[in-house]
Amino acid sequence: MSHMNGYVQEASGQAKSHRERAVDCPGDESSLVKSPHSSAHMERIQHYQEELKKRREEDSRGKHDIDPNASLRLKKLSQNPKVGIDNPTFEGKEKATKDTFPQDPVAELAELLQALKWAHHCLTDAQSQQDVELIMQLLTKEDFKNAYTIYIAVSQQMTKVIPTSPLTAQAGDLCQEVQKILQSSQHKEGLELNALLTNPHLQALMQAHDSVAGQEMPEESLTQYIGETVKLVRLEKARDTPLGATVRNDMDSVLVSRVVKGGAAEKSGLLSEGDEILEINGISIRGKHVNEVHDLLQQMQGTLTFLLIPSSQIKPAPHRQTVMHVRAYFDYDPSDDPFVPCRELGLSFQKGDILHVISQDDPNWWQAYRDGDEDNQPLAGLIPGQITARTNCYQYKKTIYWYGKSFQQQRETLKKTITDRSQEHQGRLWYAKKNKRQKKKSTTTLSRNIDYDDILTYEEMSLYHQPANRKRPIGLIGPTNSGHDELRRRLLSIEPEKFAVAVPHTTRNSRIHERNGREYHFVSRPGFETDLAAGKFIESGEYEKNLYGTSTDSVRHAINSGRICLLCLHTRSLQVLRSSNLKPYVIFIAPPSQERLRSLLASDGKTPKPEELKEVIEKAREMEQNFGHFFDATIVNMDPDQAFHELRRLIDKLDTEPQWVPTSWLC
Known part of the structure; x- marks a missing residue:
């Protein structure tokens, strides 16, 4: 399996280096890739927030009777580093203003005159001394002193610290929250503030402020990315509707890796795979680990503003835009799959489940819902994709080689190979007393019967409601003594x-009480063999040198009579019956436990040996493993009466409910 091992190692490396993270799915934290610096970084942030909170509590103690912690938005606003007198940005600007523009312009002019006098004594050439004297005369004039004083006053007034960008775009929401807090206040100041906030003019002002702020706030961020093409995206994230996107790290960048069907991102059509996220609500994302992005978005609700660099990749044409319904022919558990790109979004299913595939944009990982779970599953889940093109493979020196298959096909092929070799090994131990020639013949036959090119993982299905005058034949299948x-x-x-x-x-001669077409269709042996070669028989066999068989024409004749045709089938008949246009409904009758089976057979006067009972159960397990994808329903025959009533219920359901059938049957 050298080729397979190489593929697995390569895929495993890709899985580790390109692990996706769903931005708003809790998932299993233990299964995620951890950031090596995230814990220390979070500790520093927490320590800084605690210190900042203490300082603000000390500054505001005794000044207000309104608790800012009563409102989440007020609390966030109070922690905004742009707000408050302890803001180092404002302090720096205020200090710069004081140093640049002193309070006494006359004193400054006097200092300047002293400096000019000192410079005048130091100069040697006459022209320079004359220039300095002219300046000194200008500074001593009263009109100049008054003009300079006015200039200083105006400059100080114009350079006062005024925010050039809005601090929030939710001023209206903040006003409403403050009003709610003030409803229980009896203080004069609180009543006065409440009256101001309820004034229609102030409310209109807040609404206009938020409208303008929503347009101006992104400009501050956009200036940081001059030279790059950026786009601004706003999404509404509600508690009952997840955002529905996965992100992955690419060096220091955080990229949108997948847009999941059913989420707000997919419904808006504004996020695309490959977009780089620069900021979310003004918070820089570059350099963050995907786990940090997940934790950040978990805490956010309402309007999310994304600053993005659009993907430069040319999107391939989608494979299918319509929903495709498939039946799964293997079990899948994403928690056991190291190759699933996002384990939180992986969809588990069992063999026989109907899956509604709604996106095949990624040929390796489809997005799907499990039938019956659409209401409880807001986001589509990831399932292994299936490339439908058939490929060639062969076996050489116990190694399987394949070309062009999907990864899931290769995995199922590997499982089948291991299972078949295990059975081959058990067969060698069981028939250890056979000679070498017999064992070699058995092994050669096994290898020849394995069709590694026909590993089926999914089959496309459609809903079908049987007509009232054309009932589907019922095929009952099970091991001997299953009932x-x-x-x-x-x-x-x-x-x-x-x-x-x-x-x-049959090719035997009719008996006295038998009539042609009632008990049997009596035909010649050459005619039987001709029909057999033409594929007209569902099953056939030879007994005492006579041929027997059930033809598709006989089944069709029973259906045309308006009745339900009942068939007891052998496993080798399933493929022939399904390839016809008869649309059978196959029910597997499974035996109960070995002890219960012995009791049921004993009630019929049978005394089977323990190894015979074990053989029945083992045969049922083998039939279900190899042909379970052909079964429409399964009945465990624990009790004959209960099994009979369940069988009647399944048959009656065909008249009232549509059933999933292979799409090829309806073409």
Whole structure:
């Protein structure tokens, strides 16, 4: 398996280096890739926030009777580093203003005159001394002193610290929250503030402020990315509607890796795979680990403003835009799959489940819902994709080689190879007393019967409602002594006008009481063999040198009579029956536990040996493993009466409910 091992190692490396993270799915934290610096970084942030909170509590103690912690937005606003007298940005500007523009312009002019006098004594050439004297005369004039004083006053007034960008775009919401807090206040100041906030003019002002702020706030961020093409995206994130996107790290960048169907991002159409996230609500994202982005978005609700660099990748044309319904022919658990790109979004399912595939944009990982879970599953889940093109493979020196298959096909092929070799090994131990020639023949036959090119993972399905005048044939299948033949006889005996059997063909001569077309269709051996070669028989066999078989024409004749045709099938008949246009409904009759099976057979007067009971159960397990994808339903025959009623319920359901059938049947 050198080729397979290489592929697995490569895929494993890719899985580790390109792990995605759903931005708003809790998931299993233990299974995620951890950031090596995230814990220390968070500790520093927490320590800084605690110190900042203490300082602000000391500054505001005794000044207000309104608790800012009563409102989440007020609390966030109070922690804004742009707000408050302890802001180092404002302090720096105020200090610069004081140093640049002193309070006494006359004193400054006097200092300047002293400096000019000192410079005048130091100069040697006459022209320079004359220039300095002119300046000194200008400074001593009263008109100049008054003009300079006015200039200083105006300059100080114009350079006062005024925010050039809005601090928030939710001033209206803040006013409403403050009003709610003030409802219980009896203080004069609180009542006066409440009256101001409820004034229609002030409310209109706040609304206009938020409208302008929503347009101006991004400009401050956009200036940091001059030279790059950026776009601004606003999404509404509600508690009951997840955002529906995954992100991944690419060096210091955080990229949108996948847009998941059913989320707010997909419904808006504003986020695209490959977009780089620069900021979210003004918070820089570059350099953050995907886990930090997840934790950040977990705490955010309402309007999310994304600053993005659009993806430069040319999107390929989507594979399908319509929903495709498939039946799964293997079990899948994302928690056991190291290759799933985002384990939180992985969709688990079992063999036989119907999956609604709504996106095949990624051919390796489809997005799908499990049938019946659409209401409880807001976001689509990830399932392994399936490339439908058939490929060639061969076996050489116990190694399987394949070309062009999807990864899931390769994994299922590997499972089948391991299972078959295990059975081969068990067979060698079981028949250890056989000679070498017999063992070699058995091994060669096993290897030849394995069709590694026909590993089926999904089959496309469609809903079908059987017509009232054309019932689907019911195929009962199970190992010997499972009770499937007894169930068929019971149905025929109770309601012969509703159920029928297909009249078989035979090459033996008719007996006295038999009539052609009633008990059997009596045909010649050459005619039987001709029809057999033409594929007209669902099943056939030879007994005492006579051929017997059930033809598709016999089944069709029973269906055309308006009755339900009952068939007891062998596993080798399933493929032939399904490839016809008869649309069978196959029910697997499974035996119960070994002890219960012994009791049921004993009630019928049978005394099977323990190894015979074990063989029945083992045969049922083998049938379900190899042919379970052909079964539409399964009945465990724990009790004959209960099994009979369950069988009737399944048959009656075909008249009232549409059933999933292969799409190829309806073409």
